[in-house]
Amino acid sequence: MANISLKNIRKVYPPDVTAVDGFNLEIEDRRFVVLVGPSGCGKTTVLRMIAGLEEITGGELRIGGQLMNEVPPKNRDIAMVFQNYALYPHMTVFKNMSFSLELRKVPKAEIKRRVEEAARILDIERLLHRKPKALSGGQRQRVALGRAMVREPAVFLLDEPLSNLDAKLRASMRTELIKLHRRLETTFVYVTHDQTEAMTMGELIVVMKDGFIQQIDTPQNLYDRPCNAFVAGFIGNPQMNFMNGVLERDERGFHMAFAKDRIYFPKERQGGWMEAYSGKPVKLGVRPEDIYDDEASLDKYGDAVINAHVEVSELMGSEVYLYLEREGMNLTARVGPGTTSRTGDKVKVAIDMGKAHLFDPENENALSDRQGKDD
Amino acid sequence: MRIRKGKGNTMKQPMKKYFSAALCLFALSTMLFASACSNTGGADSGGDGAVDVVMWGWGEEWGFAFEAYMEAEAPDVNFEYVAVDGDEYVQKLQAAVSAGTRLPDIAALEMDSRGQLMSLGIFENLESPPYGLDRSEIMDFLIPLCTNSEGQVVGVETQPAPGGLAYRRELAKEYLGTDDPSELESKLQTWDDFIALGKEVKEKSGGKVYMFASIDEAAFILTSQNSQPFVTEDGKSNLTAALKGGFETTKEMYDAGIVDVLGDQTPAWNASLSGGEHIFYACPTWYPFYVIEPNDPEGIGQWGIISPPGGGYNMGGTLFGIPSEAGTEASRLEAWKFIKWLTLSEAGAEWIRDNWDSASSYKPIYSDPGFFEGQVNPYFEMNLPEAFLRISQDVTTRPITKYDTIVVDELMPQGYRDIEAGKSVDEIMAGLEKSFKEQAGDLKG
Amino acid sequence: MKEKSARNIIITPATNSRKPRRGNKPGKRNRYAIFFLAPYIAGVLVFWILPILFTFAISFTKWDGFNAMQFIGIENYKHLFLEDGRFFKSLFNTVVIMGLSIPVTLVLALIFAYILSGKALYAKRFLQLGVFLPYIMTPVAVGIIFALLFDQHYGFVNRILMYLHIIQSPLPWLGNEWLARITLAIALIWMYCGYQMILLMSGMSMISEDVYDAARIDGANTRQVFFRITLPLLKGVLVFVVITSLIGGFQLFDEPLLLFNSSLSGKFPIGGPDNAALTMSLFFYNESYTNFNFGYGAAISYMMFVVIALISFVSMKIMDRGDRL
Incomplete structure (x- = not known):
């Protein structure tokens, strides 16, 4: 069994740099888990601790139930794919892939079998006698994968493997990796800073910031119920719109101010918990895809209509991004391709306040009713 | 804003070009001039018929x-x-x-x-x-x-630069019984006497005191005491006749243990001059001033000089x-x-x-014995010029040949080291003859 | 505004395609270039090319530098090859001394580079400096110091060895043929180890850390990492070091000269005891400037050139073939 258990994992670089703290995570066998977060959040450090390339300062790491803190990398039954591929420049592709097996004194015939099979799966058979410098980025990536695959490990660790590829290749490799995961039926622990990769590939996503876990959840839950403003802003593209304001109340109900307009919360959401924040400053979060400029929506969400003018409009082909501005406040809206709004226009947009998020302006935690699972 | 080429710039262009051309030529000619001007040492001083x-x-x-x-x-x-x-x-x-x-x-x-x-x-x-x-x-x-x-x-x-044997007076007194030059000379009339006395010195001092400080000196003196040229008149090697005898005696001395192995003119040898464990040193006319006094500044009155057995030799x-x-x-x-x-x-x-x-x-x-009257050297407590005059009377020298450098700088040192290494004189001479022919390509035999 | 600049851009190429005006830059620039290059080219010609040709010419003459040259055809070369044992001896000496010193220097340099490029090593910089310092010492000083250290009767080395009872009686380091070569080799190793170490360290620093991480995961222990990863990836630097050592070795001059011919070393032939340390350069120098056989010296120097060229060529071929495997 290759479930991975991290309990209270801590990493401190002397004298006083704490890279990771209070890290608790249970990964079941065969899962595809993604660690995601901005640069420097500690995700790679965690991966390297699982691999055994970094010493674990505190806490317990278990793989398959065995305590692995002091076990050297080669005995942990893991394989790693690096961001820069880390291929051995002086060895052929074949040797790169067979190196670890040679070190273990696996019989030659078996080595040949495994390498050729992995090469076949990854479609690099005709490259076996080339050296890394004669390969393209994508080919090198696949060799790195192959090198990991032949070891038939219990866990695959992948450190931003797609970062160095161009956008098109990245997209196709994403699907390749997902298919590979299904085929190999092995645990994948994947580190990335790209939330798109995380959302598309991960079964379970761990969002990290500054060495701490922010939220562990499925992609959909992270999207629907971020537990704090950071997660909310990190997931979703374009990024969620944030507005600081005061939660006010009048005869029509709770609302917030956007320039001279008021946007009201729908009746279903107005509840007791808002009393606690009445009159207090809050942070409002609205996803661009929840802002509409078409007639039907203006009607539907009539309680939350604002006027703004379009500073910039980006035509993406399948949709249009409108960058709105009013009296110093900015808003990004993602609308359908049929929109007539263009740069310079004064428009009216409606916000689906039912999907809006509220956060405490100080600790940034999501306020109740839209909270995600506890971390 | 676009940068505009002003009219001012355009006018200066030809000026700039001429200026850089002139600078170029100037630099070039200065270099040539300077390189031609070196090397002529000092100028002649005036010339008015003189x-x-x-x-x-x-x-x-x-x-x-x-x-x-x-x-x-x-x-x-x-x-x-x-x-x-x-x-x-x-x-x-x-x-x-x-x-x-x-x-x-x-x-x-x-x-x-x-x-x-x-x-x-x-x-x-x-x-x-x-x-x-x-x-x-x-x-x-x-x-x-x-x-x-x-x-x-x-x-x-x-x-x-005729040479004699300088000696340290107290050592001579202690181990040879006297420090008076004429008495010493009568005791050391031949090299066999020297070797015999040397063995006595060795016994008396328990092996600590040597007659000579370096093989080089001993061999040089001995080989200089014959006038055989290094090369015969018809261009053939005469090395064996010139060197063998001297080397044999040197080897005898070395085997008897009466010659130390300090390298001539090395710091250890320099130190030995004031060290008190070596009795005799080669001493041409220039040694007292250039070698002995600087290395034994306290040695006033502690030295003497005699004519070597076999007569004086030339050194320098x-x-x-x-x-x-x-x-x-x-x-x-x-x-x-x-x-x-x-x-x-x-x-x-x-x-x-x-x-x-x-x-x-x-x-x-x-x-003219009175020529050097009254010139007593304090280190030696003797009239050195007179002593050298006396030594000069029976100095043997060999003719100068163009092979001297090869023999003296290359072959003889090799011979000294071979003696030290214990080779037989025949071996040594054979080796030197061979090297001689290699190095002096135009020897006829 | 935009239209005006577009017009300018269109016009200019047409101007260039017409006959060049007097003040046009390309023509004048060539003329100036010759002035600026002339001194340097003159220097190269006079001090480099001409002497090489001149040397070749006088290698066929007998010349003492004072009197006129006498043309003697290939006599010099004949004497060199067939009659003068010193040519092959000097070649042998040079090869032996290189064989004694180059491999040891390289291995030591590798060891030092490996140890001293590791991470938290106490006083690492200080040790690096210490190993490198001998390289910047002048050969004169090195020769004199080693002559003193290895002196048979008063040298520190013999005293220590006797004190530790490794030897019974003092060894004639400078007096015995083979010991003299070993002493010289030790001096060379001491001098050049630091330099090679620096080169190897810079080579090592170019190997990315990721490769080492991958190797750890693949299961290589320290020894395997060194021999199967570090060393092969240092190949370029190693080739460079070996070839330059070979070339430098053939030009060995200062150290043997000063080890055996300084005022502190006692009397030896110019190449040490039995000319055991007579390198080809020393041989050339002795013949030309001490014995005034410039013609013969010229012949020697051309033979040196041939030997060095041959060896460089061969060793590069060997190194290259290894690459293709």
Whole structure:
């Protein structure tokens, strides 16, 4: 069994740099888990601790139930794919892939079998006698994968493997990796800073910031119920719109101010918990895809209509991004391709306040009713 | 905003181009000029009928000698002394010959490179007109040292360097029974006596005290005491005749354990002079001033000198010669007049005695015992010039050949080291003969 | 505004295609270039090319530098090859001394580079400096110091060895043929180890850390990492070091000269005891500038050139072939 258990994992670089703290995570066998977060959040450090390339300062790491803190990398039954591929420049592709097996004194015939099979799966058979410098980025990536695959490990660790590829290749490799995961039926622990990769590939996503876990959840839950403003802003593209304001109340109900307009919360959401924040400053979060400029929506969400003018409009082909501005406040809206709004226009947009998020302006935690699972 | 080319810029362009061209040419010509201007040493001093005489030397006392000569004889010359380092002397001569620049009228030929220089055939034969040297005026043992392979006298020894054996008085007293020179000489009439006494010294001192500090010295003295040339007249190697005897005696001494193995002129050897464990040292005329006194500054009154068994030997020396291509006929003649005054006249001999504490080449003074009266050297408590005079009476020297450098600098040191390594003399000589033929490609056998 | 600049851009190429005006830059620039290059080219010609040709010419003559040259055809070369044992001896000496010193220097340099490029090593910089310092010492000083250290009777080395009872009686380091070569080799190793170490360290620093991480995961222990990863990836630097050592070795001059011919070393032939340390350069120098056989010296120097060229060529071929495997 290759479930991975991290309990209270801590990493401190002397004298006083704490890279990771209070890290608790249970990964079941065969899962595809993604660690995601901005640069420097500690995700790679965690991966390297699982691999055994970094010493674990505190806490317990278990793989398959065995305590692995002091076990050297080669005995942990893991394989790693690096961001820069880390291929051995002086060895052929074949040797790169067979190196670890040679070190273990696996019989030659078996080595040949495994390498050729992995090469076949990854479609690099005709490259076996080339050296890394004669390969393209994508080919090198696949060799790195192959090198990991032949070891038939219990866990695959992948450190931003797609970062160095161009956008098109990245997209196709994403699907390749997902298919590979299904085929190999092995645990994948994947580190990335790209939330798109995380959302598309991960079964379970761990969002990290500054060495701490922010939220562990499925992609959909992270999207629907971020537990704090950071997660909310990190997931979703374009990024969620944030507005600081005061939660006010009048005869029509709770609302917030956007320039001279008021946007009201729908009746279903107005509840007791808002009393606690009445009159207090809050942070409002609205996803661009929840802002509409078409007639039907203006009607539907009539309680939350604002006027703004379009500073910039980006035509993406399948949709249009409108960058709105009013009296110093900015808003990004993602609308359908049929929109007539263009740069310079004064428009009216409606916000689906039912999907809006509220956060405490100080600790940034999501306020109740839209909270995600506890971390 | 766009940058506009102003009218002002356009006007300056041709000016700039000419300016940089001029700068370029200036830099180029300065370089060429500077490189042409080097190397011509000192300029001639005035020329109002006086002849310019140039001397190259590494010892400024030679310049003083010329000045003394000018005072004494008042010749109509402009004298110029050019300091040239001894190590570069031959190279500089060669460069001057090839480049055709001014050679010195008076050139110094030290013993080390004398053979080569004399063999080049670039010095004047001083016996022929207009020089008219009379070789009977030169002390006998010095004549072979001034003669080239064709029998011409091409220079006169300025600082003859006959050598004796210097000894430390207390050691001599303790281990040899006396420190009186004539008594010592009667005890050490032959080298066999020397070796026998040496063995006694070794026993008495329990192996601590040696007769000689280095094999090099002992071998040099011994091999210098015969006059066999290194190469016969018909160009064949005569090494064995010249060296074998000396090497055999040296080996005897070494095997008897009476010779220490310090390297000649190394720091250890220098220290031994005041160390009190070695009795005898080779001692040519220049050793007391240049070697013994500096290394044993406290040794006043502790030294003596005797004539070695087998007679004196020659060690070093500097010759003044006149390059044939130097200056003009007149300058060369003037150079000769100086050399003759200094080395072959009584006035010069007196000057040398008074200023250099040494004897010149002038034969008559060697039979004048009173010439060096009263010159007692405090270190030796003896009248050194007189002692060397006495030693000079039976010094043997061998003719100079162009192979001297090879033999003295390459072959003999190899021989010394071979003796130290315990090889037999026959082996050593065979090896040296072979090397000699390799190094001197034009030997005929 | 935009239209004006577009017009300018169109016009200019047409101007260039017409006959060049007097003040046009390309023509004048060539003329100036010759002035600026002339001094350097003159220097190269006079001090480099001409001497090489001149040397070749005088290698067929007998010349002592003072008198006229005598043309003697290939006599010099004949004597060199067939009669003078010193040519092959000097070649042998040079090869032996290189064989003694180059491999040891390289291995030591590798060891030092490996140890001293590791991470938290106490006083690492200080040790690096210490190993490198001998390289910047002048050969004169090195020769003299080693002559003193290895002196048979008063040298420190013999005293220590006897004190530790490794030897019974003092060894004639400078007096025995083979010991002299070993002493010289030790001096060379001491001098050049630091330099090679620096080169190897810079080579090592170019190997990315990721490769080492991958190797750890693949299961390589320290020894395997060194021999199967570090060393192969250092190949370029190693080739460079070996070839330059070979070339430098053939030009060995200062150290043997000063080890055996300084004022502190006692009397030896120019190449040490039995000419055991007579390298080809020393041989050339002795013949030309001490014995004034410039013609013979010229012949020697051309033979040196041939030997060095051959060896460089061969060793590069060997190294290259290894690459293709």
